Amino acid sequence: MSKLAYLCDVFGLLNDLNLSLQGRMTTVFKLADKVAAFKAKLDLWGRRVDRGVFDMFQTVVGVLGETEAGPFLSQLVRDHLVALSNEFERYFPSSKDPRQTNEWVRNPFVNIPNSPNLSAQEEEQLIEIANDGGLKSVYKETSLAGFWIKTKAEYPEIAVKVLKTFPTTYLCEAGFSAMTATKTKLRNRLDISNTLRVSLSSITPRWKLLVAGKQAGLPLIIFVMHV
Numbered sequence: 001m002s003k004l005a006y007l008c009d010v011f012g013l014l015n016d017l018n019l020s021l022q023g024r025m026t027t028v029f030k031l032a033d034k035v036a037a038f039k040a041k042l043d044l045w046g047r048r049v050d051r052g053v054f055d056m057f058q059t060v061v062g063v064l065g066e067t068e069a070g071p072f073l074s075q076l077v078r079d080h081l082v083a084l085s086n087e088f089e090r091y092f093p094s095s096k097d098p099r100q101t102n103e104w105v106r107n108p109f110v111n112i113p114n115s116p117n118l119s120a121q122e123e124e125q126l127i128e129i130a131n132d133g134g135l136k137s138v139y140k141e142t143s144l145a146g147f148w149i150k151t152k153a154e155y156p157e158i159a160v161k162v163l164k165t166f167p168t169t170y171l172c173e174a175g176f177s178a179m180t181a182t183k184t185k186l187r188n189r190l191d192i193s194n195t196l197r198v199s200l201s202s203i204t205p206r207w208k209l210l211v212a213g214k215q216a217g218l219p220l221i222i223f224v225m226h227v
Helices: 002-020 028-050 058-064 071-091 120-130 133-141 144-151 170-182 193-200 207-212 218-226
Strands: none
């Protein structure tokens, strides 16, 4: 029961991490932050398990109750956390962390560029951006992607390749889910291009304006006149 409780807890934590990596307008920096934080938590949990502390696994605590975890359970959980940490390092190696040489993308006014991928002209334009007071105000008032889009016209050489990277498959999965929900076996010849556009749009319909353009009760009047 204690092993099953631990599996419930650890899969719940992994599910929470997975959900936090989804969503629109996210960047590789945000996702790298969350993955790095989870990797650090795995190390923290392993050290606490070594001391016999399981308070980060609520279901395990509920199963154990007043009794202390035996050495077998502690060793089992510790081994699994180490294996999980190794798998995270294999999937998300620290050597390929996009934040290492690209922190200037997140804040060009504080972080000094240290990327070997930048040309001399790009570094010069980045210095101009860092000393532009007007852009500093824009940076504080807009999103990261919006800021770099606004600088593109004046500083075209700073092509933010890091932000162009697709950090998650959320949008693809959302489109596929909408398609499978709309185009069923009974409607397999349906043209769903317009339906998908509405389903995936983030624009809120102006229902009052749409309803105002319709004549309510007209079909009932025609029916009465026909009778």
